[in-house]
Amino acid sequence: MAEIELLPKLFRTEYQKIVAVLCSLFGIEHIEIAEDLVSDTFLAATETWSLKGLPENPTAWLYTVAKNKTKNYLRHHSIFEQRLAPELRYSSDKAEEIEIDLTVKNISDSQLAMIFTVCDPVISSEAQVALALNLLCGFGFTEIADAFLTSKDVVYKRVSRAKDKLREAKIRIEQPSLSKINDRLENVLTTIYLLFSEGYYSVSKNNTLRKDVCAEAMRLSRLLIDHKTTNLPQVKALLALMCFHASRFEARTNVLGEQILYDDQDDTLWDQSLIRAGTDFLNLASTGTEISKYHLEAGIAYWHTKKEDTADKWENILQLYNQLLILQYSAIAALNRTFALSKARGKAAAIAEAEKLNLKDYHFYYSLLGYLYSGLDNTLALQHFHRALQLAKSAADQAMMQKHIDSHVP
Amino acid sequence: MNEFLIVIHRDLSSKDASPSPEQMQQAIKPFQDWIGSIAAQDRLVTPPKRWDSDGRVVKKEDTVINGPYAEIKESIGGMMIIRAENYDEAVEFAKGCPILQWGASVEVRMALPAPQ
Numbered sequence: 001m002a003e004i005e006l007l008p009k010l011f012r013t014e015y016q017k018i019v020a021v022l023c024s025l026f027g028i029e030h031i032e033i034a035e036d037l038v039s040d041t042f043l044a045a046t047e048t049w050s051l052k053g054l055p056e057n058p059t060a061w062l063y064t065v066a067k068n069k070t071k072n073y074l075r076h077h078s079i080f081e082q083r084l085a086p087e088l089r090y091s092s093d094k095a096e097e098i099e100i101d102l103t104v105k106n107i108s109d110s111q112l113a114m115i116f117t118v119c120d121p122v123i124s125s126e127a128q129v130a131l132a133l134n135l136l137c138g139f140g141f142t143e144i145a146d147a148f149l150t151s152k153d154v155v156y157k158r159v160s161r162a163k164d165k166l167r168e169a170k171i172r173i174e175q176p177s178l179s180k181i182n183d184r185l186e187n188v189l190t191t192i193y194l195l196f197s198e199g200y201y202s203v204s205k206n207n208t209l210r211k212d213v214c215a216e217a218m219r220l221s222r223l224l225i226d227h228k229t230t231n232l233p234q235v236k237a238l239l240a241l242m243c244f245h246a247s248r249f250e251a252r253t254n255v256l257g258e259q260i261l262y263d264d265q266d267d268t269l270w271d272q273s274l275i276r277a278g279t280d281f282l283n284l285a286s287t288g289t290e291i292s293k294y295h296l297e298a299g300i301a302y303w304h305t306k307k308e309d310t311a312d313k314w315e316n317i318l319q320l321y322n323q324l325l326i327l328q329y330s331a332i333a334a335l336n337r338t339f340a341l342s343k344a345r346g347k348a349a350a351i352a353e354a355e356k357l358n359l360k361d362y363h364f365y366y367s368l369l370g371y372l373y374s375g376l377d378n379t380l381a382l383q384h385f386h387r388a389l390q391l392a393k394s395a396a397d398q399a400m401m402q403k404h405i406d407s408h409v410p
Numbered sequence: 411m412n413e414f415l416i417v418i419h420r421d422l423s424s425k426d427a428s429p430s431p432e433q434m435q436q437a438i439k440p441f442q443d444w445i446g447s448i449a450a451q452d453r454l455v456t457p458p459k460r461w462d463s464d465g466r467v468v469k470k471e472d473t474v475i476n477g478p479y480a481e482i483k484e485s486i487g488g489m490m491i492i493r494a495e496n497y498d499e500a501v502e503f504a505k506g507c508p509i510l511q512w513g514a515s516v517e518v519r520m521a522l523p524a525p526q
Contacts, residue, residue, distance in 0.1 A: 319439065322446025326457045334450040356451050 007049070010058060011042055012212075015138035018066045020110040021102055023135075024173045025070075028117065028166050031135070037073060041066040063102045070100050109175060111136070112227050115220060116176040119188040122169045127162040128191045129198055134159050137216040147202050147213055181229055189238050189294065192220050196242050200249070203396055211249060218242050236285035237294035243278030244301035247271040259396055267307040275305045296324040300336075314343035331359050335368050347372050363391035363401060370404060382408045411493050413455055413521040414500040418507060420487035420514045440508035448492055448503055456491040463487075487514060491521075 015038055022034035044065055045058075055061040118132050133139040133147070134155075141159070145152040176184065199213025221239040224230040251269035252260055282298050299320045303313050321337035334357055342350030351372050359365040366388035373381035385408060389401040448454050465477030465485065477485070487509065494500035497520060504516040 315439075318446075319442055322442045322449070325446055325449035326442075326454060329449060329452045329454070334452070337446060337450050353447055353450065356447070358451065 006054065006058060007042070007046060010045075010062065012138055014059060014062055015042065016136055017107045017111065018063070018102065019135065019138070020114045021100065021107055022066075022070060023117075024110040024113050025100065028171050028173055031163055031167075033073070035135075037069050038066060040069055044069075067100045067102065108223065108226065110173075111223055112230065113173050113175055115188055115223070116180065116184055117166065117171055117173045119184065119191045120166060120169070120171050121184075121187055122171065123162045123165050125191060125194060127158050127165075129194050130155055130158045131162040132191060132195055132220070133213070133216070136220065137213075139213075139216075143209060146206055147198060147204055147209055149202065149204055176229070178229060185230065185232065185234070188224070189221075189234065192217050193238060193242075193294075195220070196245070200245055203394065207253075214242070214246055214249070218246065233285045233288045233290070234292035234294050236281045237292055237298045240278045240281035240285060241294055241298035241301050243274045243281060244298065244305055247274035247278065247305060259400060261400075262304065270305065270307075278302065278305070291323070291327075293324060293327055296320050296327065300324070309343065311344065314340055318344045331362060332364070335359065335362070335364050338368060339371070342372055347376060351376075361391065363388040363393075363397060366391065367401060367404060370408070374408060378408060411495060412500075414492050414494050414497075414503075415517075415519040415521065416490050416492055416500070416504055416507075417486055417517040417519070418488040418509055418514050419484040419517060420509070420512075421484050437508065437512075444506045444508055445490070447506065453493045453503065454490065455493055458488045458490040461486065461488065484515070 018038045018041070019034050022037060023031050026034050041062055045062060049055070049058075114136055115132075118136055119128050123131065130144055130148070133144050134141070139147075141152045141155045144155045144159075148155065196214055196217035199210045199217065202210050202213070204210055218239060221235055221242065224232075224235045225239065247270050248262075248265065250271070251265040251267065252262075254260055278298070279302065282295075282302060285295060285298070300317055303317050303320075306313055318337065318340040321333060321340050324333050325337060338350050338354045338357065341353055351369075354365075354369055354372060357365065366384045370381045370384035370388060373384060375381075382405065385401060385404045389398060389405060392398045392401050445454065445458065449457070463477065463485075467475040467477070469475065492500065492503055494503060497518065500518050500520070504518050507514070507516050510516065
């Protein structure tokens, strides 16, 4: 039953391609019709293929059926015609002649247009991520709910509301102009990185799903790189960053799904091909005059792909964190800078800097202090780890803090 | 919390005015560590930039003087804006400037609210 295995794969790769083309053709008002038509196509494939076996070229089969279903739909829905995009409206009485262009080029153009539509700032970044998973990556509501650890209902509402907002704002699905790319690219990259993080840091037990989410974020940035107008240094830096992170995917959790800290990871599990790919993209990203936060983060992640602690490694990481913080403050970067400082210049220097940080609500702040004091003043270290445990919110974080405490009890 | 302008003044006419590439290299890390530390405390408002030391000075009647500044021995080597509670705190930040040991001075000025 080859078709049983092939269909989910095709669904993952082809669903969003056809949806992108049809959405670009129909405009924002009719996203649901586009989705229904493509869902119908896959339903037809399930039925037909299980009866008659696989067609010679399954993808071409899907495209032909999707085209026919679309033409049929356009022929039978006169109300729909009046609201169609202007370029379609003129030829709508001749539905047969409407070109439903499923060539590689048009698929890729439509996908790019869809990325910029989904990442429109009229919707919140949280909603952008959910909508991207649904519309750009072909994830069902159940899968998204599973990745977000929330209910299907919540995801459904979030996605529907996001679509409504795009419709109300009459956002056009179009090839982004150079000025739009200028304005929006940062937002697009933020959403792609959030999407990646959602998969990477999700505490969902479904490892395959989490990996799929990461792979989709990488695919979307690949799509931007494949487009001449969006093939920019910061995009390549983001992809490099995701490659470096993804290389540690297998090593960062144990069989129980618990997090394994960097120092304790089995580096033979690090995916060397992803590390090489990341290094290549980072080299390709080293053009132009602007250093984005993705360049800096990718640089930091690059040094983390070298397990061995050398003075050079931590000095480089420290300087990259300095630059990252100068560019944009974040609490986590401030904590990581202090950790790098301890590795590069010793714990005493890091403690002095740590005391200046005003991050007293973060359990990570106290676990950092605990780490810095261990070996110097173990009683104080233990106190900090206890404080960290009190502040930790998620079960995974609490377990991690408890581990620190256990290893410091004399 | 107030905003403070931190201005590093250097004597551009002295022999230390144009450091060698090695000196530059040596000075970069402490400088970046200083700014990084301020940034890590979320107190950096506008990061410093690198400024050309050539410069022009404009005076009345369209007089333009090329640098280095014959009449004003010390010139601006760098500046940034930080956030601090008061002068005491801002001065503590300024004391960390590693270029002080090379003879620079650091001017600290508090921004005033716009007049009503």
